[in-house]
Amino acid sequence: MDIELQHTNEAIITRYTDQPVRLPAELRRAIEERWDGAPVQLYALADLDQALSLAETWVALGPNHLATARRSGERWVIESVWRSRVEAVREAPGLSASTLTILGRPGDPALLVARYTHRQRRAFENLRFVLEEAIAGRAIPTPDADREYADGVARPIRDAQALVAGQRIAVIRRLLGYLTPYRRRLTLGMSAAAVITLVSLVPPYLAGYLIDRVIRPAQQGSLPLGRASLIAWVAVGAMALVYLVRQGAALVRLRLMAILGEWVARDLRAELYEHIQRLSLAFFSRKKTGSLITRVSADTDRLWEFLAFGVVDVSLSLVMLAGLSAVLLSLDWRLGLVMTLPVPLFCWLIYRHGESINRLFIRAWRKWSRVSDVLSDTIPGIRVVKAFNQEDREIARFGERNEDVTAEFNRIHHLWTGFWPFLMLGVHTMTVLVWVFAVPRLLGTGAALQAGTFVSFLLYTTMFVAPIEIIGQMARTMNRATTSAHRVFEVLDTEPEVRDAAAPVRLEPVRGRVTFEHVTFAYDGVRQVLKGVSFDVLPGELIGLVGSSGGGKSTIVNLIARFYDVTGGAIRIDGVDLRRLDTGHFRRQIGMVLQDPYLFHGTVLENIRYGLPQAALDEVIAAAQAANAHDFVCKLPHGYDTLVGERGHTLSGGERQRVSIARAILHDPRILILDEATSAVDTETEREIQQALERLIAGRTVFAIAHRLSTLRKASRLFVIEDGRLAEAGTHRELLDRSEGRYRKLYEMQLQLA
Amino acid sequence: MTTVMVGETPVRADTEVTLERRADGQLWATQRGTVRAVSVRRCFPWSEPGRLVSLRDQEDEEFALVSDPAALDRSSRRALEEAMVEAGFVLRVTRVLDIEEEVEIRRWRVETGQGPRRFVTRLDDWPRALPGGGLLIRDVAGDLYHLADPSQMDRESRELLWAFVD
Numbered sequence: 060m061d062i063e064l065q066h067t068n069e070a071i072i073t074r075y076t077d078q079p080v081r082l083p084a085e086l087r088r089a090i091e092e093r094w095d096g097a098p099v100q101l102y103a104l105a106d107l108d109q110a111l112s113l114a115e116t117w118v119a120l121g122p123n124h125l126a127t128a129r130r131s132g133e134r135w136v137i138e139s140v141w142r143s144r145v146e147a148v149r150e151a152p153g154l155s156a157s158t159l160t161i162l163g164r165p166g167d168p169a170l171l172v173a174r175y176t177h178r179q180r181r182a183f184e185n186l187r188f189v190l191e192e193a194i195a196g197r198a199i200p201t202p203d204a205d206r207e208y209a210d211g212v213a214r215p216i217r218d219a220q221a222l223v224a225g226q227r228i229a230v231i232r233r234l235l236g237y238l239t240p241y242r243r244r245l246t247l248g249m250s251a252a253a254v255i256t257l258v259s260l261v262p263p264y265l266a267g268y269l270i271d272r273v274i275r276p277a278q279q280g281s282l283p284l285g286r287a288s289l290i291a292w293v294a295v296g297a298m299a300l301v302y303l304v305r306q307g308a309a310l311v312r313l314r315l316m317a318i319l320g321e322w323v324a325r326d327l328r329a330e331l332y333e334h335i336q337r338l339s340l341a342f343f344s345r346k347k348t349g350s351l352i353t354r355v356s357a358d359t360d361r362l363w364e365f366l367a368f369g370v371v372d373v374s375l376s377l378v379m380l381a382g383l384s385a386v387l388l389s390l391d392w393r394l395g396l397v398m399t400l401p402v403p404l405f406c407w408l409i410y411r412h413g414e415s416i417n418r419l420f421i422r423a424w425r426k427w428s429r430v431s432d433v434l435s436d437t438i439p440g441i442r443v444v445k446a447f448n449q450e451d452r453e454i455a456r457f458g459e460r461n462e463d464v465t466a467e468f469n470r471i472h473h474l475w476t477g478f479w480p481f482l483m484l485g486v487h488t489m490t491v492l493v494w495v496f497a498v499p500r501l502l503g504t505g506a507a508l509q510a511g512t513f514v515s516f517l518l519y520t521t522m523f524v525a526p527i528e529i530i531g532q533m534a535r536t537m538n539r540a541t542t543s544a545h546r547v548f549e550v551l552d553t554e555p556e557v558r559d560a561a562a563p564v565r566l567e568p569v570r571g572r573v574t575f576e577h578v579t580f581a582y583d584g585v586r587q588v589l590k591g592v593s594f595d596v597l598p599g600e601l602i603g604l605v606g607s608s609g610g611g612k613s614t615i616v617n618l619i620a621r622f623y624d625v626t627g628g629a630i631r632i633d634g635v636d637l638r639r640l641d642t643g644h645f646r647r648q649i650g651m652v653l654q655d656p657y658l659f660h661g662t663v664l665e666n667i668r669y670g671l672p673q674a675a676l677d678e679v680i681a682a683a684q685a686a687n688a689h690d691f692v693c694k695l696p697h698g699y700d701t702l703v704g705e706r707g708h709t710l711s712g713g714e715r716q717r718v719s720i721a722r723a724i725l726h727d728p729r730i731l732i733l734d735e736a737t738s739a740v741d742t743e744t745e746r747e748i749q750q751a752l753e754r755l756i757a758g759r760t761v762f763a764i765a766h767r768l769s770t771l772r773k774a775s776r777l778f779v780i781e782d783g784r785l786a787e788a789g790t791h792r793e794l795l796d797r798s799e800g801r802y803r804k805l806y807e808m809q810l811q812l813a
Numbered sequence: 814m815t816t817v818m819v820g821e822t823p824v825r826a827d828t829e830v831t832l833e834r835r836a837d838g839q840l841w842a843t844q845r846g847t848v849r850a851v852s853v854r855r856c857f858p859w860s861e862p863g864r865l866v867s868l869r870d871q872e873d874e875e876f877a878l879v880s881d882p883a884a885l886d887r888s889s890r891r892a893l894e895e896a897m898v899e900a901g902f903v904l905r906v907t908r909v910l911d912i913e914e915e916v917e918i919r920r921w922r923v924e925t926g927q928g929p930r931r932f933v934t935r936l937d938d939w940p941r942a943l944p945g946g947g948l949l950i951r952d953v954a955g956d957l958y959h960l961a962d963p964s965q966m967d968r969e970s971r972e973l974l975w976a977f978v979d
């Protein structure tokens with residue numbers, strides 16, 4: 060883990076929790092002094108005391124000691140015991156707190172009892188794991204104590220939100236950085252927008268000028284009619300020109316900025332998708348597919364909107380408002396003040412309205428999620444609903460929630476439909492006030508006011524509303540954009556957890572020997588799914604992996620394919636540590652046939668050639684024949700050119716499986732993984748698939764997971780994986796001969812069920 | 814009291830289970846001559862918190878099911894009740910000081926019966942209304958925060974909670 064991630068974890072702990080980012084330095088020193096200089100290797104914070112109140116007690120582990128440090132006023136009370144006395148570790152999990160009890164000899168008082176909330180659980184599981192490994196006589200590498208602690212506490216928050224918020228400006232700046240390649244276009248677009256803003260100020264001025272300087276003097280006879288007519292027509296022409304320029308600039312601005320925004324969105328999408336392809340499976344298990352798709356589609360689209368229009372609209376609205384205020388004040392400062400003074404109030408009112416409506420939206424979204432819950436429950440589960448005759452209850456449940464959410468949305472409509480007319484009434488009140496102040500002056504009382512100036516003034520006032528609205532909603536616009544940018548940058552900033560070594564090794568050729576040496580693995584870095592698994596598989600062996608669900612079988616094959624890196628121990632391929640291999644090259648030697656084979660949208664041919672796009676057609680046919688797929692493919696109206704549709708829905712499960720086997724055969728892997736390849740098909744199809752698989756596995760190292768043990772009779776050896784450990788290993792016959800063996804029990808149970 | 818041995822037909826066996834907290838800090842259960850260190854798990858922590866308690870051994874297998882702690886002998890009942898307090902521990906929110914939204918998360922600052930606490934929930938992880946009344950909030954780490962009766966909280970807390978309470 061790099062320093063940057065450590066900093067992020069510490070920033071998360073500081074921002075979102077009340078606990079220290081690491082064991083206090085003075086306490087660490089005191090503990091190490093107590094241990095005669097031995098270092099603290101791992102620690103955790105027990106944030107509950109014995110009375111289950113929030114407290115600060117540290118539990119530290121050294122090479123030979125275990126210590127607790129309890130805060131007592133300004134002092135720390137440190138108690139230390141020898142690790143050699145530890146004989147067992149027990150964790151009792153509760154609803155929101157766990158108790159870790161470290162035991163010495165049976166019957167003796169506990170050496171240590173620590174209580175902590177779930178926030179500390181990962182750090183304590185690390186401690187527990189290290190202690191249990193030591194009790195079992197297994198040494199594990201010394202971890203980085205600060206790193207493990209900070210990661211344990213920060214990880215759930217980091218997983219929920221990868222970027223620490225509070226960096227909104229930095230996010231906006233980074234987003235605007237994507238405009239850099241299009242500087243010229245951006246400058247042109249901004250200039251066009253500036254022209255629109257400026258020329259928009261001209262027509263009202265011309266209107267006032269015409270009335271005061273041309274029409275009225277002409278009516279009063281102080282300006283000759285011919286000259287007045289000439290000036291008027293020039294002014295009208297100028298006005299027409301202004302409108303022409305304005306709309307020309309609008310065209311340039313809209314087109315340039317829309318296209319520019321689209322390019323930036325395209326760049327973001329491309330970068331995002333490329334990055335997603337390189338990320339490790341661990342990332343995909345943390346993030347929902349829908350959420351990732353949204354980031355590539357909806358979020359980039361929202362960013363387009365912001366870059367194409369938001370940036371310009373907000374900046375030009377500020378310019379427009381400042382320009383209008385200046386013009387109004389210069390035309391007539393008294394009336395100008397009437398119009399401009401309330402503007403900040405209007406902006407504030409719009410902002411407050413946004414806040415209020417946001418609160419209502421939270422409530423509405425919560426209720427909306429209850430409606431969605433019913434839909435996502437009952438539509439996929441409609442067979443259960445019908446089987447239990449619960450349609451009426453579900454209709455009532457939906458109806459009630461539907462009513463509820465409608466009431467909330469109506470509350471929102473009630474608010475905004477009241478607010479905007481109220482705001483416009485405020486604007487109109489200003490206009491009326493302008494009239495109130497202007498009428499006496501127009502009629503000759505008070506300071507002189509010319510009719511034309513007043514008309515200009517009135518025309519300018521109508522231009523006030525749009526920029527006020529945009530500025531009032533600026534906070535929301537920025538908020539939406541930064542949220543989307545955050546979500547996009549979160550993915551871009553995630554580093555693949557499986558990375559190639561600096562000088563990766565290429566095995567030419569891969570022979571297929573697979574060795575596990577004390578392999579431990581945890582998906583979340585704490586809970587060990589594999590606990591010290593060791594075996595050595597020779598090239599060409601067929602290994603059956605059996606055992607109950609959740610025992611660790613799929614994890615073993617995921618590790619062989621290097622979808623994840625081991626947490627402890629090592630996996631060797633032909634004697635070389637898997638982490639030293641060139642991952643791309645190695646994966647080309649791996650084939651997988653899964654229980655639910657995934658076929659991409661495309662033709663049968665494209666799917667078979669997925670791993671080897673250049674394969675010749677006769678090779679494709681040979682692979683399909685070996686996979687027992689050729690016959691059914693030829694019966695399809697379009698043969699190998701048949702579109703199999705999204706997830707291959709037009710094919711049956713057995714057919715999809717055989718296409719996936721053909722894909723694996725063509726790929727010609729040295730190591731093959733079969734994960735429940737025949738479990739989802741009928742007996743006849745299973746026979747055909749089994750036949751295809753036998754052709755596929757010949758001469759390769761194969762790891763086959765199967766619940767139906769009868770399918771693994773031909774395995775060279777069977778590995779029984781239970782609770783993350785290799786419980787038994789041997790041939791089918793050898794394992795059946797063990798009278799109390801786990802495999803024998805499983806086998807007999809299946810015979811009884813058959 | 815009813816106890817059910819795992820793998821056997823459920824039987825009614827009043828007062829068969831005895832419990833004690835030993836010097837090693839663990840809760841030990843004895844049933845029909847078998848003694849195990851156990852932890853307790855309430856089967857219905859919110860709808861029936863005082864009854865139907867599962868006693869789990871170190872392998873997290875059910876050793877016995879206590880349907881009514883009141884039927885246990887006095888010392889066993891006391892030992893079980895202590896263990897149930899630990900097992901049923903949640904942070905009791907007494908005051909909500911602040912709720913703020915950020916990208917994909919919601920930040921909470923609260924006072925609890927156990928002390929002040931800040932925590933984070935996912936935006937789409939809404940507080941859950943409990944069968945017996947009150948609200949339950951689950952943070953991203955899995956910690957639970959119980960608001961026994963939001964309507965009885967101070968005005969500011971009620972204001973902040975308004976969007977989350979029916």
